[in-house]
Amino acid sequence: MPIWRYALANLPPLALLLAGALWGGWWAALALLWLTLIAAGLDQILTPPKAKALHSEIADPLSVVLAIGHLSLLLLAARAFGDPTRGVGETVTLLLAAGSFLGQISHPNAHELIHRAPRTLRRLGGAVYVSMLFGHHVSAHRLVHHAHVGTPEDPNTPRPGESFWAFLPRAWIGSFRAGLIAERRRDARRRGVNPYAWYMGGGLLCATLAFWTGGLAGLTGFFALALLAHLQILLSDYIQHYGLTRRHLPNGKWEPVGPHHSWNAPQGFTSYLMVNAPAHSDHHMHPDTPYDALIVPGGAPVLPWSMPIMAMLATMPRHWRRIMDKRAAKAMARAAPLNPRPANGPQT
Template identity: 45%
Template sequence: MAAFALAAMTPVPLLILGALAGGVWLWAGFLYMALLAALLDQLIPYVAGDAPEGQEFPGADALLASVGVSALALVAVATWAVAGPSGLSAGQRLLMFFGAGFWLGQVGHPAAHELIHRTSRPLFRLGQAFYAAILFGQHASAHRLVHHRHVASDEDPNSAREGESFYRFAPRAWWGSFRAGWQAEDALRARAKSRRGLHPYAIYLTGGAVALALAFVLAGWPGVLAWAGLGLHAQMQVLVSDYVQHYGLRRARLPDGRLEPVGPRHSWNTAHWFSSAMMLNAPRHSDHHAHPSRPYPALRLPPADEAPRLPWPLPVACTLAFLPRLWRRRLGPHLRRWRENAPPLTQP
């Protein structure tokens, strides 16, 4: 737990000090997110072991809550620093925007992703609040109710097809998840025969409006633009992680017409230690799909002959995905090799 906390939370005080004082603090926070994780992953080829089956992690949820609250605070501080009377130079404002945006997408999002899978109502609401704050509230519904059910199939808007560029995938996934999540919430409420309380999408839209109103209070219309820009920056990282972690992987159709059960073969994983700690084990994606409620410190890394592995740390793979030709050229051989060597399908 100490490794998760140190890797995930270190940039927060650096960025907040940078918002107040600029200078070396801003550079430290930005370079931590933009460079350090990739360097440590490559320079120290260490793979963290799996936790013993059944081990408990009493501090896991406390760290999630700390990251979630820090994310809500950081987006407000960053908005003020970028668009308000912070006294930062234009270059320092750019460093703040990208440093905070990287942290929101690479640490805040993995934490919120875990929070919306928790059964505790306050923790779940905190995860919803994060996604509403980055103007992407639909993810709290679509991820749980659509993505986990239909992953690696054409019914899931957040599973990328082979050859599809990120720039074609992103608008399809954004709008598709908004619509599919809304429909799934409507169906859930209808089955429960209860329409009491606000519809989740009313919460998301209201939360987004409140966030932009706070941005206006902090820095006027430039603050609204800065907050929306930070939200878009974080959203792109959410979408590109979905793009990368399921790119080209498809569930087979069984003789009876049903899709094969979701298994390790339907998610790309990475074995890099530092980015996994910083991203709260989000790169161990196959095990998350197999056990959505499993605490993130307990997620296991499947053997390479059971689940496909990316050759790069997840942040590096996501960067490559923004360069479609390079992405297809570099990942194509790994995808073909996986398909040739994948274990045979075991039918239920």
């Protein structure tokens, strides 16, 4: 039953957005309503995943459907943005709804796919990130973030007291550079094209398709969607690791990644909507575990509200620090000395 909860949470907004991109009308508004008010309301009613479940054979096909739906949505949205018969309100609603979908569903789903073992799934996840002009995240996340999370060596771990607006450019530029350096090191041990060539070339291809489909308005809308996606992806990193750092051990190494190095947001609806990405501690300790088998470990830090609500708060630094600084200090103070379960190493 749990895997169907994921499908019932994230397939309806995809269907509504595709309908809105194709035919206009109120479909996109309904999708935006689903991703905001309905999600917030259902979080108060439904229960989140609590026990580790067996990986369902339907989990990967669902991720594939969401990824293909994402790629189709971008193309149809670009065409809709270039449609002169559509009103401003209709176009803006589609932009906001599609942008919310990219941040809340496409990003967590692509994140899941780039961690899966089959090469086809990893490449599909990479294609989703490339289509959002964020292809470097595939390398930076797997090779840098997972290896160095909670340390100064990870550009996607917020510094103590750092605001999101200071974190945003530093993390974007830093992750691009760190991922490129990591891939160049791998190039010394292998033959083939550096993935960054695919990231850049694929992004150019997607922009060309947006222009071919929707003209200048379609290209502008495509860039706006990519900007909204980047903002939400980096908000996720900021929220899920704010104030949580790994300690230096006497031997000079960093302590292993434990449950206290990631914030979790186990909510009754958004956990399913976001492909269980809010169960973040378990993912960092065991990145190969499929999303439908993740749990929130006992004692792991838990955010006071859902990820979408925390994302809004993170854009207001003064309010964010008032809410989160004391919580982060308490989480680190009561942290277990070491993770009792061995964490997987960085993926290659």
